[in-house]
Amino acid sequence: MSRTLGLIDVGVGNLASLEGVLDDMGVSVARVSTSEELSTMDSIILGGVGNFSDAMSRLNDSGLAKGLGNFFDSGKPIMGICLGMQLLFDSGYEGASEGGKATGLGIIEGEVVPLRPGAGARVPHVGWNQVRLSRSHEVLSGISDNTDFYFVHSFVANTVNPPHILGVTSHGVVFTSMVANKNAIGFQFHPEKSQKAGRQILSNFVEWAP
Amino acid sequence: MVRKRVIALVLHLAGRAVKTTNFANPLVVGDVARACQVLSDQEADEIFLLNIDPDESSSDSFFEVVLNVSRRVSVPLAIGGGLTSQALIDRAFSSGADKVVVQSLVERSPETIIRASKKYGAQSLVACLDYRESPPEESFGLGPEPVDDAILAKIKQVGSLEVGEILLQSMGRDGTRMGLDTLTALKAQRFSQLPIVVAGGAGNAEHLADAFKCGADGVAVGSLFSLGDYNPIRAKALLRNAGVDVRPGV
Numbered sequence: 001m002s003r004t005l006g007l008i009d010v011g012v013g014n015l016a017s018l019e020g021v022l023d024d025m026g027v028s029v030a031r032v033s034t035s036e037e038l039s040t041m042d043s044i045i046l047g048g049v050g051n052f053s054d055a056m057s058r059l060n061d062s063g064l065a066k067g068l069g070n071f072f073d074s075g076k077p078i079m080g081i082c083l084g085m086q087l088l089f090d091s092g093y094e095g096a097s098e099g100g101k102a103t104g105l106g107i108i109e110g111e112v113v114p115l116r117p118g119a120g121a122r123v124p125h126v127g128w129n130q131v132r133l134s135r136s137h138e139v140l141s142g143i144s145d146n147t148d149f150y151f152v153h154s155f156v157a158n159t160v161n162p163p164h165i166l167g168v169t170s171h172g173v174v175f176t177s178m179v180a181n182k183n184a185i186g187f188q189f190h191p192e193k194s195q196k197a198g199r200q201i202l203s204n205f206v207e208w209a210p
Numbered sequence: 211m212v213r214k215r216v217i218a219l220v221l222h223l224a225g226r227a228v229k230t231t232n233f234a235n236p237l238v239v240g241d242v243a244r245a246c247q248v249l250s251d252q253e254a255d256e257i258f259l260l261n262i263d264p265d266e267s268s269s270d271s272f273f274e275v276v277l278n279v280s281r282r283v284s285v286p287l288a289i290g291g292g293l294t295s296q297a298l299i300d301r302a303f304s305s306g307a308d309k310v311v312v313q314s315l316v317e318r319s320p321e322t323i324i325r326a327s328k329k330y331g332a333q334s335l336v337a338c339l340d341y342r343e344s345p346p347e348e349s350f351g352l353g354p355e356p357v358d359d360a361i362l363a364k365i366k367q368v369g370s371l372e373v374g375e376i377l378l379q380s381m382g383r384d385g386t387r388m389g390l391d392t393l394t395a396l397k398a399q400r401f402s403q404l405p406i407v408v409a410g411g412a413g414n415a416e417h418l419a420d421a422f423k424c425g426a427d428g429v430a431v432g433s434l435f436s437l438g439d440y441n442p443i444r445a446k447a448l449l450r451n452a453g454v455d456v457r458p459g460v
Contacts, residue, residue: 012329016306020281049303049334083331122405122427124333124374127212128255128457148213148457150255150286152309152333152374171212193286193308195253196460 011050035067046084117172280306387413
């Protein structure tokens, strides 16, 4: 029986390139917008651009936030990309009311804070940068230490539990660029925009049986 | 630290890829989707695809091209040209743009840019400023208050618009391969916190190295890749030899 990978647009697009890469790899892909659809998927990728608070409101309104919690508990693979990775954490400050923070999916411990790299490094962090591997993981099979990936973001994960850190990147400050907890994995960079190495990660994810 | 970026700049006119000189005299250089795919395979760090057709009705066919391109490239794709409303920005993203380049909205409707930024995040928006360099006697010096300099005033204005980077295009250097405007690159990186991409005049790897050393975060390259015997792999190999931190070959 063929396995279906569900794509959830956590923001406001764009999933076209992700869909294109997965199509090329021969993966059966379906867009998911309800928790009923979600429950029939074999794995899930959270993608799209937007801001943390708006994205969480949409996921709560559609019932997908609760659905994703159940999906995680069922042990099936979940990948978060960029904003999708950030939403896996407990909370985030982007777009939240003054001084407050919005609640995330709570799948991985940590919060999402503004990137403040100090003098000499610009925000947003846009472009190709290296990822230093903190530990091995099935989805990172074939990925060498210090491989370049494409980043475009202004917020970063903070106070991540060290065993969950898969890799870090330096841009004025060192931040967590890859995380994993059980059957969930997240990338601050865009594998679908990162040529061969990014494709390798997506292909490993499709084969992953946590 | 994030690497310096070598960006391929592709212009779209009436369904074809073209190259201009001083923003005029478009010369057809090939098929847009094929050109973008080749540039992606040749390890351009990003692709900026701009529609230069002045006819507003060209946007439908342009977005079809964008959708096709977005499925054929494995590097980030920024889309611009004629995006004069929120609806057109939405269509650019839904056609596969990873980033959108806004231009006339900077002057005509800054509030539209701010709205788009709330929706897509500032990091998804590039503000493009086309300018003519002032004669040397007027732009001389790097003093603390270069108020006479129209382009610097615009760069400062863009700082309040919630965009993620600035693309500076020198109209006088476009298509000439005479070298990039390093003086403006140097000023821009001092007067803005945003990443700066410069375009216009790249004629060889030394020109790119000069712009990077003057503070450009990215250089957008047109003629050098579409008409010259350079390609992104070769340009980046030469840049690495010149000590510029670009992404190594994969």
